[in-house]
Amino acid sequence: GENVEQHPSTLSVQEGDSAVIKCTYSDSASNYFPWYKQELGKRPQLIIDIRSNVGEKKDQRIAVTLNKTAKHFSLHITETQPEDSAVYFCAAHTGGFKTIFGAGTRLFVKA
Amino acid sequence: NAGVTQTPKFQVLKTGQSMTLQCAQDMNHEYMSWYRQDPGMGLRLIHYSVGAGITDQGEVPNGYNVSRSTTEDFPLRLLSAAPSQTSVYFCASSYTSGQGRETQYFGPGTRLLVL
Numbered sequence: 001g002e003n004v005e006q007h008p009s010t011l012s013v014q015e016g017d018s019a020v021i022k023c024t025y026s027d028s029a030s031n032y033f034p035w036y037k038q039e040l041g042k043r044p045q046l047i048i049d050i051r052s053n054v055g056e057k058k059d060q061r062i063a064v065t066l067n068k069t070a071k072h073f074s075l076h077i078t079e080t081q082p083e084d085s086a087v088y089f090c091a092a093h094t095g096g097f098k099t100i101f102g103a104g105t106r107l108f109v110k111a
Numbered sequence: 112n113a114g115v116t117q118t119p120k121f122q123v124l125k126t127g128q129s130m131t132l133q134c135a136q137d138m139n140h141e142y143m144s145w146y147r148q149d150p151g152m153g154l155r156l157i158h159y160s161v162g163a164g165i166t167d168q169g170e171v172p173n174g175y176n177v178s179r180s181t182t183e184d185f186p187l188r189l190l191s192a193a194p195s196q197t198s199v200y201f202c203a204s205s206y207t208s209g210q211g212r213e214t215q216y217f218g219p220g221t222r223l224l225v226l
Contacts, residue, residue: 046162097161098156101153
């Protein structure tokens with residue numbers, strides 16, 4: 001079945017460093033890849049997304065890259081700040097109508 | 112716009128009891144879905160709907176029923192609650208543009224404890 005794998009499960013960085021989270025998907029018909037940030041006790045909220053016809057997208061300190069051939073996509077956060085600490089989820093909209101999520105990455109940014 | 116709303120915020124059930132989790136959206140989104148979130152497992156799709164009168168199963172549909180009689184509402188029914196259904200439940204909605212289905216907006220969640 002459709003699957004999204006996400007690594008690492010936990011990531012600890014020093015404030016100001018970069019953080020990279022990687023995901024792979026199984027359904028080659030997937031065409032939309034959102035990233036969500038979830039703070040403790042809150043709902044997931046979209047931070048950036050990318051469609052299958054684009055290789056890279058950037059929004060201030062956040063960027064996402066997509067390699068359709070390898071079925072990989074990654075989230076890059078530069079100049080990390082303590083408020084970036086949260087759980088991050090990647091997801092893939094499949095060729096059907098499902099959205100499959102990765103298991104999440106808990107990011108700690110140490111001041 | 113209230114966005115996506117869910118009730119109740121928190122519920123305790125005994126094994127075997129039934130209940131309905133309510134979800135409503137006022138954005139006229141045709142697509143709605145239900146997820147459960149368990150520690151270390153991300154969000155898993157339970158059921159989804161692409162429009163009023165149309166529903167389908169997600170990754171983990173067993174033990175849950177849904178219906179979609181209106182565009183706005185998408186209730187999730189637990190027929191006979193089990194401790195394994197203890198989880199946080201999120202409802203989400205999205206619309207479809209010329210590029211395809213757009214991002215989902217999540218409700219605040221319902222925390223369910225089954226004893």
